[in-house]
Amino acid sequence: MEWKKLGRIFDPTQHALPNDCTQFAQSPQALVFNDFVRIYFSTRALDQYGKYLSHIAFVDMDKSFRDVLRVSDHTVIQLGALGCFDEHGIFPFSVLRHGNLVYGYTSGWNRRVSVSVDTAIGLAISSDGGMTFRRIGDGPVLASSLGEPCLVGDPFVKVIGDTFHMWYIFGTGWKRFTIDGPPDRIYKIGHAVSQDGINWRKEDGRQIVADRIGSDESQALPTVIGIDGRLQMFFCYRQSSNFRTNKERGYHIGHAWSDDLIDWTRDDSHMMLEGSPGEWDSDMQCYPHVFECEGKIYLLYNGNEFGRYGFGLAVLDT
């Protein structure tokens, strides 16, 4: 599997963004229309305490991915109410068409005291073609459970046959890697199924993709696509400590495949997406999203600093 890099296609610092957001265009996810592609992303504002709030915005691009047609200038989805799971941000945001509706699965963030955050997965529905979304309830559709104690997030949903499948991440716990530093989290990729996209049955704690760099590997944002009859999953992974500035320990794109939706074989050697020295993705590649458009398979992803300066695109070389 060879990916041809097309470079960075969106830099959030070059556009006006809604909700007073200024930087970051994280976890790009595509919704393909007849004559353009809408790419949702999470961008950030600062609240009154100087802490980040992640908001959803989108950019519509032509199908060459060279021209920006519009950037959303409105609130795509409100953040959650006081005390709700998504009060302090939505990141990432995974969309799929379902009949005339667009389902948006949210990874909602809420701040904690002993650790920085917890997350859960919500569902919001759009009946205006993905312009705006309304949540189905104040609470999440997937949250922590007996085998998944914290940090349920990063949903990716795909309907296969008549079953909804969700790949997502769950925290296995928090750990202090240094005596005086804040605790860091460790998370793995899991799987749940549903008949209606609302009521989900988890595998509850089964890590479906093997670690490659040790048990402290954190895995994030799975994305799944069928290529030549085989399911291919891309995700990003990193060490769970000292990963923000040490590029050897930071995010890279990983890969696994499956023929039965149960067993996944990890094979990062089939990924071959390297950072380009001196470029926007030189030190980090993360938050992949794979989609099909006009017969080609594309990979959206973020580069350095977790997408502070936008996202880029690669196309599968066939």
Next chain:
Amino acid sequence: MFQWKKLGKVFTPQEVEGRYWLKEFAQAPATLVFDDFVRVYFSCRPQADNNGQYVSYSAYVDLERTNLFKIRRVSEQPILHLGGLGEFDEFGTYPVSVIRDGNEVRAYYAGWTRCESVPFNVAIGCAVSRDEGLFFTRIGLGPVLTYSPDEPFVLSGPKIRRFNGLWYLWYIAGRKWKIVSGRPEPVYKIRMATSNDGICWQKLNKDLIPDRLEEDEAQASPDVFYANGKYHMFYCYRYSSDYRGREKGYRIGYASSANLIDWVRDDDKAGISVSSEGWDAEMISYPHVFELDGRTYLAYLGNQVGKYGFGLAELQGTLE
């Protein structure tokens, strides 16, 4: 109206010595009956930390079966460890509800975590004891009942029961956080879930008890008891603001049901309220009904939601 004879306060946590984690509060009494004693689980607190914040533990006191005012022993240790860093029950295990299951005793408990924008969040965990309820081990690191679209936060106050071969969990679910005098206060309602195994739960997703005081009435401690052909629920309820005093504080309410799903609220029938003076003169809350040797008892909390312990009342007549 039921007639309850108040027997007085049974247990005062301030009288217990040598346990740093049991300084005050004995909340949400729940009983497990043994041959010659009654074990009453309750939740308690060490002194508040430097920031005035509490953690809560759960423990038990064993009362003589033939004289419930005679204390046989108090647990040497909490019955449950607090959860680990970042887990749902890191800062408290309160309240607890227990049930026998074969040779085991199962505890369902509310686990507390601390949040930034609101003071806390709560989810319901499950733990198992294989030593007759002396110590419980969590069956997983996460909760057994957690947040969902219609129950966004504060799942607390579990009461576990088995009727007709099915497991029932009554609990409360937060509806909203209401800002009262600049401070977020949770509004919660009584809810129910059912299960074949006590592990995998189906929520009914329905408020069981209609509001009476106001839309933001808070309801807690849904304690269900079967007697004389129907199900009886005692619970407590209060106003959403200024509820720490007598006027708007907790009172005990009552509802009945033939099918466990549809409930008729009739608070006047509860038959127990605050006293004119003494340990339960400001509020009464967290009712728990149990039967012992042909008598029906109600354990409940008094002033300051059990800061100074719990007491007992005895039913005169029958529940019907």
